[in-house]
Amino acid sequence: MSNSAFVFIKPHAVTEKTINCVREHFIAKGFTINGEGRIDGTEIESKKLIDQHYYAIASKATLLKPEQLNVPEDKFEAKFGLPWKQALKEGKCFNALDAAAKLGMSSSELDTIWAKAKKGGALVKFGGGFYCGEIKPGMYVFNGFFMSMREKYVKEGAGIYYFTITWPESKYSWADFRGEVLGATDPENAPSTSIRNIILQKWESLGLPSKPNIGDNGVHASASPLEAFCERRNWLGVKTADDSFGQKLAACGITEETMDNWGLDPQVSGLRSEDKSSLWDSLEDKDTSVCLDALLPGMVPSAKSDNLLTVTVGAGLVGFVAGYFLAKY
Numbered sequence: 001m002s003n004s005a006f007v008f009i010k011p012h013a014v015t016e017k018t019i020n021c022v023r024e025h026f027i028a029k030g031f032t033i034n035g036e037g038r039i040d041g042t043e044i045e046s047k048k049l050i051d052q053h054y055y056a057i058a059s060k061a062t063l064l065k066p067e068q069l070n071v072p073e074d075k076f077e078a079k080f081g082l083p084w085k086q087a088l089k090e091g092k093c094f095n096a097l098d099a100a101a102k103l104g105m106s107s108s109e110l111d112t113i114w115a116k117a118k119k120g121g122a123l124v125k126f127g128g129g130f131y132c133g134e135i136k137p138g139m140y141v142f143n144g145f146f147m148s149m150r151e152k153y154v155k156e157g158a159g160i161y162y163f164t165i166t167w168p169e170s171k172y173s174w175a176d177f178r179g180e181v182l183g184a185t186d187p188e189n190a191p192s193t194s195i196r197n198i199i200l201q202k203w204e205s206l207g208l209p210s211k212p213n214i215g216d217n218g219v220h221a222s223a224s225p226l227e228a229f230c231e232r233r234n235w236l237g238v239k240t241a242d243d244s245f246g247q248k249l250a251a252c253g254i255t256e257e258t259m260d261n262w263g264l265d266p267q268v269s270g271l272r273s274e275d276k277s278s279l280w281d282s283l284e285d286k287d288t289s290v291c292l293d294a295l296l297p298g299m300v301p302s303a304k305s306d307n308l309l310t311v312t313v314g315a316g317l318v319g320f321v322a323g324y325f326l327a328k329y
Helices: 016-028 041-046 049-053 055-063 073-080 084-089 096-103 107-119 146-154 174-182 195-202 225-236 244-251 256-262 279-283 288-295 307-315 322-328
Strands: 002-009 032-040 093-095 123-127 130-136 139-142 159-168 219-221
Touching (some): 016 159, 016 195, 041 049, 041 146, 055 130, 055 146, 073 130, 096 107, 174 219, 225 256
Antiparallel strands (some): 123 130
C-alpha cells in the first residue's frame, strides 16, 4: 500500500530556488510527485484556507463568535472576576478578528497587546489551543495570537507552494518520512539530510529574508494519512471519488458528513484510552494501512493491523459504526 502526503512551502520560504530545492529533494529520495502549484494569499484569505488548516485554533479566533464557544464559565469568572454570561451580554467578548477590527489594529499590533496581556498574567487557558485574554480593561479576546500567524499567509504577496507526493510504505514509514525526510519542527534539531535542515543551511542562498526557526521552518507536511486527506480536501478541493484514501473510506460506507467532521480534528472516545482525545493525534505517524485499519477495523483487506491501536479504537466501537461513532464526537 502507498502513503500520500500533502506538503507545502511556508510563505516565508517561497522562492524559486526553494521550490526547486524541495522538488529535487523529494525526487532524490524516491518520492513520486503527483502534483504541485501555487496558492496565493488572496485565495487563502477568501476561502479561509489557513483558518480551516489550523481549525482548532482558528475556530476561536476567526470562524466562531464568542457565544458559539464552549467557554468553561467557572474558569472565566475565576480569572476575570466577572460571570461569563454577563460579559457576553454586555458585549465585552470578541474573537481575534472582530477585536482587531473594533480597535482598528493590524494583526501585528493585536499580537503586541496580546503579548503584553500574557506577560501581565491576564490570560487564561481553557484547553488545547483555546485561550482568552483581557487585552484592555473589560475587553476579552479569544486566541489573539492567531492573527499574526494568519497574516503571514494572507498578506499582500504571500502564498504557499504545494506538492502532493506518494511513496510505498515499504520505502519509508510515515514516522521516517516526517523524522528523516522532512525533519524536526525545530530545523536546528533536524537531521542534516532533511529538507528543513537543508533549508536552514542554505537559507541565504535560497533567497529567504531571514534564518528559519521553529515557526518559520520552511516546510509543512501532513502528520498522518487522514490529515493528508483532509488537507487535500481543504487546500485543493479534492473530491472523495478522486482521492485514493477517500475512495477507501467511501467504499466502506463513510459519509461525506463524517469526513467533514474528521477534517475538524474532533475529540473522540475509544482512542488510546477511555478519555476523549484528538483524532488526528491518535493517528499521527501511522502508515496508510494502519490508519485505515484503525478507522475501519477489519474492513479493508489490504490494511495492516497495529494491535494496540486497532484494539483501543475497536474497543469504542460496536460492529460497523466507526463512521457514526466518530461523527458524533
